[in-house]
Amino acid sequence: MMEVTSERRGSTVIINTAGRVDGSNASEFQDALEANIGAEDSAVILNLAALDYISSAGLRIILLSAKNLRQRDVGFSICSLSSSVHELFIISGFDQIIAIHSSPETALAAQEG
Amino acid sequence: MAEAQYKILVVDDEVDLQPLMLQRMRRDIRAGRYSFVFAHNGIEALEKLNEDDTIDMVLSDINMPQMDGLTLLEQIPTVDPNIKSVIVSAYGDMKNIRTAMNRGAFDFVTKPLDFADLRITIERTLAHLTEWRAALASRDQLVSLQKELDVANKMQKSILPTRFPRQADYEVFAHMEPARNVGGDFYDVINLEHGRIGLCIADVSDKGVPAALFMMSSRTLLKGASIGCEDPGDVLQEVNDLLRETNDTEMFVTLLYGIYDPATGDFTYANGGHNEPLLVRPDGSSSLLPRTGGIILGVMAGMEFAHNTINVGPGDTLFLYTDGVSEAMNVEAEEFGMERLAAIFAETPPNDAEDTTMAVFKAVHAFAGETPQSDDITCLTLHRSESGS
Numbered sequence: 001m002m003e004v005t006s007e008r009r010g011s012t013v014i015i016n017t018a019g020r021v022d023g024s025n026a027s028e029f030q031d032a033l034e035a036n037i038g039a040e041d042s043a044v045i046l047n048l049a050a051l052d053y054i055s056s057a058g059l060r061i062i063l064l065s066a067k068n069l070r071q072r073d074v075g076f077s078i079c080s081l082s083s084s085v086h087e088l089f090i091i092s093g094f095d096q097i098i099a100i101h102s103s104p105e106t107a108l109a110a111q112e113g
Numbered sequence: 114m115a116e117a118q119y120k121i122l123v124v125d126d127e128v129d130l131q132p133l134m135l136q137r138m139r140r141d142i143r144a145g146r147y148s149f150v151f152a153h154n155g156i157e158a159l160e161k162l163n164e165d166d167t168i169d170m171v172l173s174d175i176n177m178p179q180m181d182g183l184t185l186l187e188q189i190p191t192v193d194p195n196i197k198s199v200i201v202s203a204y205g206d207m208k209n210i211r212t213a214m215n216r217g218a219f220d221f222v223t224k225p226l227d228f229a230d231l232r233i234t235i236e237r238t239l240a241h242l243t244e245w246r247a248a249l250a251s252r253d254q255l256v257s258l259q260k261e262l263d264v265a266n267k268m269q270k271s272i273l274p275t276r277f278p279r280q281a282d283y284e285v286f287a288h289m290e291p292a293r294n295v296g297g298d299f300y301d302v303i304n305l306e307h308g309r310i311g312l313c314i315a316d317v318s319d320k321g322v323p324a325a326l327f328m329m330s331s332r333t334l335l336k337g338a339s340i341g342c343e344d345p346g347d348v349l350q351e352v353n354d355l356l357r358e359t360n361d362t363e364m365f366v367t368l369l370y371g372i373y374d375p376a377t378g379d380f381t382y383a384n385g386g387h388n389e390p391l392l393v394r395p396d397g398s399s400s401l402l403p404r405t406g407g408i409i410l411g412v413m414a415g416m417e418f419a420h421n422t423i424n425v426g427p428g429d430t431l432f433l434y435t436d437g438v439s440e441a442m443n444v445e446a447e448e449f450g451m452e453r454l455a456a457i458f459a460e461t462p463p464n465d466a467e468d469t470t471m472a473v474f475k476a477v478h479a480f481a482g483e484t485p486q487s488d489d490i491t492c493l494t495l496h497r498s499e500s501g502s
Contacts (some may be wrong), residue, residue, distance in 0.1 A: 022487060022488075056319075060318040060365060062361055063365070091406025092367060
């Protein structure tokens, strides 16, 4: 139900997550994120355009990744949220602690700026 | 005579309490359920705890010579961190109760002692203690995930109140159904000063024993912070900062807390990242409470939480819920959603807290059909009577 792929733009990795992330596959999601982030990457953009649903267990993994990356001085942002996922980010207050962009391009531009 | 199931240390400087306790609890003593040990101040209590490692819980007065109950509370964990304490205080002594909860007391009872109420509190504490020990054991032994979830499930249940206020002018009812894949929902109904009540609904991220332990601390911290505090925003700020201090696993809890004042119908709430409750009018129409914009608890220290006040009018119903309701799925992978929820109330305007709560569960189950429940489902309903008194 969940698929994670990635693409590189220079030293930034864009990680695309599709499907559903909930309590049943949150640890899989965590492993997939870690596997897609290289030691050399200077920034990570999580593209959630094809994400249908994320539960609080999934949000926790995003939070863990954001904190880990911050400690390593690696940039982290999220882009392309569907309206229902965006709603969840607003209700939980995640939008106050993680940068959210409308598209991978604007996220990339913000990383470079 | 065989050893009783549980040994309780009673600490009080009043000498009359010992015979009274033995007399009022004689059935439980005879049945081998409890045995009692007595101490008359904190120092004597610590000596007893050091001598006897089979003591399960402590029931302690606050004001005593030599060492008071609050100091004793601080010392107990150095003897055994897993002993649960219940504090006895004067009615309305919110400051001391609050300090006691912040120092790790599991619960409190007030003087003069109501022995029926005391027995319920003791049973709840012991039930929790049993689950707590099982949780620790399962952590130590790294037993199978299913066993761990089972333990977490029971722990979750042991802290939920099952008796609710049912007054002439308002009533409360709440219910939680855990998913197999337990997440860690909880609710609480807290008696405050001047007849007001604190209402809380919460959802802990992640699952299993770690989530259940996190839920326990959230619940205790909230209860401690809520007593004597008028501003739900300040309560959430305190809970958030305290959770943050000890949270290295990035677990978090979404928690809505509000104070209902039956005298006016005012409900003042603050929100730590939880779904907004619904206010349902007597005609069955409903609307979400305005957002107050707080963040989930346990993630970032120093955050402030705004509060808002709405009025629950005569005949109105306040409905608090977790996302297990709105995000329940059917076989076609559709979500239950807010529209279906609003439709339940539109069809049958609520006039009873319990009926309304259970009607929502029934509708969610009917919708989900054979689809396994993936998240805990929790609802808490407050209904204000039409007549107003």
